Amino acid sequence: MSTPPSGPALPSRRPAETRQNEPDFCGLFHAAPAPYLVVTSQLIIAAVNDAYLRATMTERDAIIGQHIFEVFPDNPHDPQAHSTANLSASFERVLKHRVPDAMAIQKYDIRLRDSDDFEERYWSPVNTPVFDAEGQLTHILHRVEDVTPFMADRSRLAAAEMHNDEQAIEIRLANSRLREAKVELEQERDLRELFVLTLTHDLRTPLAAAKFASQLLFRKGSDPAEAQRLSARIAASLDRCDRMIGDLLDANQLRSGKKLSIEVxxxxxxxxxxxxxxxxxxxxxxxxxxxxxxxxxxxxxxxxxxxxxxxxxxxxxxxxxxxxxxxxxxxxxxxxxxxxxxxxxxxxxxxxxxxxxxxxxxxxxxxxxxxxxxxxxxxxxxxxxxxxxxxxxxxxxxxxxxxxxxxxxxxxxxxx
Structure with a gap:
């Protein structure tokens, strides 16, 4: 693994001082808290830091020089496992395009030490090309972050997503009901406006008839037969008004959900x-x-x-x-x-x-x-x-x- 070129030497420093102050990159690599693995262009494990060994429950001597997919195969107990295929595709993209490749979160189970059983794990990997002094891609730096704690309770996440979906559906239904209620209120408003106009028309007719008959009665009251006829017309007009008002009161009572009271x-x-x-x-x-x-x-x-x-x-x-x-x-x-x-x-x-x-x-x-x-x-x-x-x-x-x-x-x- 090559180190990045150092910047131009400061004139006040001698070469011996520069070498003396240069960081120990090998020590930094092994001490890094993030898990790192280095593989060759043939995907042979060349180096691994302590954090990676702890995260994968492996030992350095047992994996150095091994092909990465021999050390970390797919979980044979999981028919849906396709971890090696996804990681291999990422390595191929790095080798072809010579740029880092950040992968989506991967389910990549790890084999337990001294056992054929696997432990469920989720990882967020980034694969970065490493070049030598001539610009040749010689290695790939494989960095991972163990995100299993965030993914462990899949049933809880699924339930939360389902709850969110249900809430979204309820909100859409509530919005739909609100729109329908708005339309109904607008229609009711229009009906009430029509009702007021019709009320004015219907009540005006019998009241006008009663008024006219009363005026005639005042002028012709000396004729008993005519007085009786006009009185009957006034009574009929007022009865009609009374029926209209009764219908209105009863309709409002029914609209409020109450039954009409009756005496049988x-x-x-x-x-x-x-x-x-x-x-x-x-x-x-x-x-x-x-x-x-x-x-x-x-x-x-x-x-x-x-x-x-x-x-x-x-x-x-x-x-x-x-x-x-x-x-x-x-x-x-x-x-x-x-x-x-x-x-x-x-x-x-x-x-x-x-x-x-x-x-x-x-x-x-x-x-x-x-x-x-x-x-x-x-x-x-x-x-x-x-x-x-x-x-x-x-x-x-x-x-x-x-x-x-x-x-x-x-x-x-x-x-x-």
Missing amino acids: EPLELTDLVEDVLAELSTLFGDRFVLRAPVPISGLWSRMQLRRMVENLCINAVKYGTAGRPVSVSVREQNETVALEVHNEGPAIPAEDQARLFEPYHRRAAHQNGSEQGWGLGLTVVNGIAEAHGGKAAVISNTDEGTTFRVTLPLRPPAEA
Whole structure:
């Protein structure tokens, strides 16, 4: 092994002084704390320092003059071992390109002294070419660092990496949920803005009608018949406002996850439906067809069932084909009663059907159409059904039109 050339001699020093102060490179090599091994260009071990002997559990006399891969073979008990191939490739790169080669961390197991067993080790090697005075590459300085302590607990590292991966997945999912929540909040904001506009429109109409009728009543109050007619119109307009506000309050209650409170009493459902249809006929004409073969009695809330029937029928008139009949059927089956309201007209898209009973939801086709509404009627219908222990559903297709079906037990559960 050659030593690096010394710098130019200082004029004030004599050659004898320079030799006297020159370091003992052989002593430095053996005393170096890092493990070093020197091999010839034929990969024969030429020198080794004490740190390397300690790290590899070998003795100097036993390895000097030996081929490096005879002294340090692959672990025969590890079918995945390819340490010698990797180190040989690094030596070949040094010999070919004549520059140092830093290797990635290598698993290179070391044979135990006086045994055929191997100890698992991990190393960080650097191989450096050594040249003689003529520039010929004569040796390779093989320096290693034992990094086994950092790699020993592979299961811990793998678990940490898996945990990090899981956390990364959770973060991505959380970000995705946040984006979805942002979209939903923006959609809800838009719906609420639409709701405020529609609220203004819907409440203004009956209030204006009541105001106009009251003005007429003030001028024509001397005519008993006219006074009665105008008073009835005022009452009807105010009743409509009251229903709207009731729907709004109930929808907000349902949106918060609470059930509607009901007070049940013995009722004959067919009579109740007939009364509601008679009242609606004064507004919409003779469009309702009732199919109720037999009287059906049960325990229900009179006020809430009236609202339910009104909302279903008004919805059928609003979104069904103009001028076509609206069929209402009531029938008993297996301790339950089924109320169905059917209208002809375009089918409700499947994506809308899934959300029809949500508050403030209106069909996409009617978002910007002429039909006005809060999107609360069907929410209230479903809430009334659930308060009685029942459920509401919709069936809609192009061939048969749309049917809303409410199924109620004859007697609601005790908690209802």
